[in-house]
Amino acid sequence: MLNTILRGHYKIISHLGGGGFGQTYLAEDIDLPTHPTCVVKQLKPLSHEPFVLETAKRLFDQEAEMLYSLGSHDRIPRLLAHFQEGEEFYLVQEFADGTDLTQEIGNGKRSPEAVAIALLKEVLEILVYVHERNVVHRDIKPANLIRRTSDRKIVLIDFGAVKEIGGLAVDPQGNTNLTIAIGSPGYMPIEQLNGKPRFSSDIYAVGMMTIQAITGAEPRLFNEHPETAELVWRDRLQGNYSPQFLDILDKMVRYDFRQRYQTASEVLAAIASLPNVTEHDLPTVVSVSNVTNNAATIITSSQVATQAAGSQGDSSYRNPHTVAFQESSSRKSFPIWVLVTGGFALLLVVIMAIISKTAKNVPEVVNNPVAPNLPSPTASPTATPPKVTPSPTTAPTPLSVEELLAQALILNRNNKPQEALAKVEEAIKLEPTNADAWGAKGLLLRSMGRENEAIASFSKALELRPDERLIPPSKRELPSKKGGKKKDDD
Structure with missing residues (x-):
């Protein structure tokens, strides 16, 4: 066929x-x-x-x-x-x-x-x-x-x-x-x-x-x-x-x-009718289409398999680790950090589960703060001001890598990529071998036009997670637009 x-x-x-x-x-x-x-x-x-x-x-x-x-x-x-x-x-x-x-x-x-x-x-x-x-x-x-x-x-x-x-x-x-x-x-x-x-x-x-x-x-x-x-x-x-x-x-x-x-x-x-229900939009940090623009079109084999007739297809067509790349004719492709099983590029898969936890650590912005009702200093002129004893303070709990990436997500959604990048850098400093953090850094850098730095971050991510089966275009067996063939590993 x-x-x-x-x-x-x-x-x-x-x-x-x-x-x-x-x-x-x-x-x-x-x-x-x-x-x-x-x-x-x-x-x-x-x-x-x-x-x-x-x-x-x-x-x-x-x-x-x-x-x-x-x-x-x-x-x-x-x-x-x-x-x-x-x-x-x-x-x-x-x-x-x-x-x-x-x-x-x-x-x-x-x-x-x-x-x-x-x-x-x-x-x-x-x-x-x-x-x-x-x-x-x-x-x-x-x-x-x-x-x-x-x-x-x-x-x-x-x-x-x-x-x-x-x-x-x-x-x-x-x-x-x-x-x-x-x-x-x-x-x-x-x-x-x-x-x-x-x-x-x-x-x-x-x-x-x-x-x-x-x-x-x-x-x-x-x-x-x-x-x-x-x-x-x-x-x-x-x-x-x-x-x-x-x-x-x-x-x-x-x-x-x-x-x-x-x-x-x-x-x-x-x-x-549920209490406190609002519009829950599924967030993203950087559109995957922006990451791959002029570089590659990403088609996961698991997604391709879902469009097969019936549910009894070969399980090899549902391998979630395999990513097929289709080369762009206008530009040479470069390594792209896409962790199909849970990478930052897809965002929702990696950190959505901890968004609710992270939200507790993000201070709410109040536009018009109202001062608390305090006793007037003239209400009791003869009274001696009470001695103030400072309450014991506890050190804030350090944020985890996942929480830092989630905060980066929120910042980037609010068009603050530089601040988002700072959070990602903080995550890398906390855990230098975290491949997801390096992948996130690459995506943010690329969205900011800093392509060489982005490529370096993607390369670091791939170095830390070499088991990701990223199949280069040269090994695909898909016909080109002009009728030629590219090699393919099935």
């Missing part, structure tokens, strides 16, 4: 993955001047019976129309083309450049409440749009949510409906049916497992993902109450979470769909 050109202009670059529903490929549109990257999904029914193919064609056209209408939303990849070649069906969609939320959720990582609410709200806002168009996604999970590189917004990919085509078969009586349940274990409620998904099925999946974010545990590991079949998960919590927030999550994942929130709008309204 590699180097195959579909429809005269979609050239297959590499195989991303596949499973019971079909195969997914990375391609480029050679008809357009910039050869933009796109994703090609190949769907093929398990049965070759003519009636099955006719049913698949009808379903394929319906789902393509659905995807086309949803693509008008900025957080859903546009459908670029859909067509049939022989017994195979193809969907061509925009490529969502970024990293999937498996980098932020699970594997022991625990998000503070503010971060979890921000994530929950952002996904629900996309779901409002999807459900208004009478569509149930059916496969919401961290791997199908991409943190877009350009603006750090979440993009929803891989709608489950199109997978029905790959799962169509015919029984001995000539009836068509789905051989594979649409969805992912742990995120799929009972009614969806029985083939009857509803809007509240998506609510369940988002609730499970949020519970995963605050507990750090995989959804399939949660126990069920022996009498009610409700999930038992609060015992895995660490840290402070408001009871009202936890109650919302409980209602999202009720066993009986009738007891859940029925729409995404209902959940958003419940979140808005």
Whole structure:
């Protein structure tokens, strides 16, 4: 399939993955001047019976129309083309450049409440749009949510409906049916497992993902109450979470769909009623797109794999340590410090969990301080002023490297890069062998136009963390824009 050109202009670059529903490929549109990257999904029914193919064609056209209408939303990849070649069906969609939320959720990582609410709200806002168009996604999970590189917004990919085509078969009586349940274990409620998904099925999946974010545990590991079949998960919590927030999550994942929130709008309204809830924007220090501008385009293999059809692809396509670089034609690339598993370049992955802790150490700025009510010096002219005994003072607790980096984050967000750099320098002084701190320094220096110093910092970071598998462009096997080839390690 590699180097195959579909429809005269979609050239297959590499195989991303596949499973019971079909195969997914990375391609480029050679008809357009910039050869933009796109994703090609190949769907093929398990049965070759003519009636099955006719049913698949009808379903394929319906789902393509659905995807086309949803693509008008900025957080859903546009459908670029859909067509049939022989017994195979193809969907061509925009490529969502970024990293999937498996980098932020699970594997022991625990998000503070503010971060979890921000994530929950952002996904629900996309779901409002999807459900208004009478569509149930059916496969919401961290791997199908991409943190877009350009603006750090979440993009929803891989709608489950199109997978029905790959799962169509015919029984001995000539009836068509789905051989594979649409969805992912742990995120799929009972009614969806029985083939009857509803809007509240998506609510369940988002609730499970949020519970995963605050507990750090995989959804399939949660126990069920022996009498009610409700999930038992609060015992895995660490840290402070408001009871009202936890109650919302409980209602999202009720066993009986009738007891859940029925729409995404209902959940958003419940979140808005939480005490002290404000807009929780996910912060960044330096946009990754700025770091890589005119140097390289970063595509993580784990993100590429999430755009594969099905969940049974080769695990090698989900290696979070592998970063593929695509050279820019205008400028020679240089080492870029990108720690996909938790580096400062992605920021949220590294320090968001300690933002709430750090915020306690950041003094609040008061514009108009009001003097405390003190006794007037003339109130008692005959009184002898009391003797003031100084209270014992304690030395301030030194900040950790993580807290210093978090303060640098806050300063940089407030357009104070020089002060942010000072905090990073302080972190390096505290721990000279901290690779994340050196990487942060490189990013800040580059944003300030001090490229030579930035390169030196990136090099130091790589020296301290040589196990990071940064694959240079010279070893990639991706076709160039002019049709040539670059070597690739798979």
